[in-house]
Amino acid sequence: MLREVEIEVCINSANVDYVRRAAAAAEQGGASRIELCAAMDQDGLTPAIDPIKAARQAFRPEGLMVMVRPRAGNFYYSLEESDTMVSQIEMAAQAGADGVVFGGLRARDNAIDEGLLQRLLDTARGLKLTTTFHRAFDATHDPEMSLAVLMQFGVDRVLTSGTRWGSGETAEQGVSTLNSLIAQAGKRIEIVVGGGLSPDNSRSLMGKLLPSSGKVSLHAYSGVLHNGEVSSERVRAMV
Template sequence: MLLEVCIDSAHGAAAAQAGGAQRVELCSALVEGGISPSAGLVKACRAAFSGALMVMVRPRGGDFLFSEEEQQVMLEDIRQAKALGADGVVFGALRADGTVDASATERLWSQAKQLGLDATFHRAFDMTPDLPQALDTLVRLGIPRVLTSGGEPTALQGAGTLAALCTQAAGRIRVLAGGGVAPDMAAELVRLTGVTEIHSAAKRRHASAMTYRRPGMSMCSPHPPKDYEWNTTDADTVRALLNAVKGG
């Protein structure tokens, strides 16, 4: 069995090392499902963790329908991950109809392969309308691994589908089970599905050491992230702000 721990900090990398994890997936903004981490964070985690380091390649939160400009960012992030000592990358791309974007996925995988990197297709897989069909696409593209909960909120809920995906995979792609995996149910998940790799954040709540907390002030958005809606810079709003401050 292989345990992959999802981390978002150098502390997480050190904890994964101390706990004996064989592999980590490094992300930022886990509350949004994970986005690409900074170069400084990749470097710090590489120093703290001696096992396999997989780096998330996702330019923003929200959906997985990526423009040409966003794909260019992802390609550069793959190059940077290699330069910073990563062993692999984690990505996923979908079309507007929810199916796997084979063209974008092949492009990203080709870049990773050329650099000698491992790769995982992440849980964008669980947002597709037909998981067996999506798996066939990934097999055809030669993707080494797919992270999935079986299309359910948690891997245990999706155990039946995970088992079927493992049978369908038949050794052609590794099925990495993730989604709410905790110590009290991990053994049952393995028994029900036959997976040989599991993925977990292995997290606990951390309390801030700040002694001063300004009343009524928060930098956090009051609205939780959404899968199909996110904020982006708007040119008209930029112009309106400039006009306002210029008195125009």
């Protein structure tokens, strides 16, 4: 059996009132973490400071993760954009975040941008924030090599579906790659499995993942919504 399987709920920061309701529902359902994002129709961008503060007030566990993604589109960032990301990490910490979620790739080969990664890690660590590398990971050409880089740099978690970014495939279709990554990760980095997960398929997925002494968690967005709102019942069903 996989151990320490926690549930992370992604919340769209539509407005402050919505964030308060969603964060409270996630906690009531037993979620260990929430990931706060703006513009989920653009795959998630950095939220403003007021929704982060609202999420901090409504979600009591030490599991408030904040997306740091300055714009939609590709994951190739200029120096100016990296400056913006540093400022956004500082803003998230000021607003009460426990961790940040970011990623960046090199345009020439779609490999992890190690210079940017080190800069963002230094900023986050200086503010005592945990770190998650988001699904830019799934846009890299070599998942095993990319995971080795993240472990070398000491990233805490990586979010992945085990499928190619933009393919439309779900984590259920990425089981083979996920199992390879879980085996490679061991206890050095947490694998956060996301991509089409819901109470209806999470048990089936877990049954297909290899036993591990490391840490694996599940990440859900639309699968825990009911009429556009985070449902504490659906979160509880996943937990």
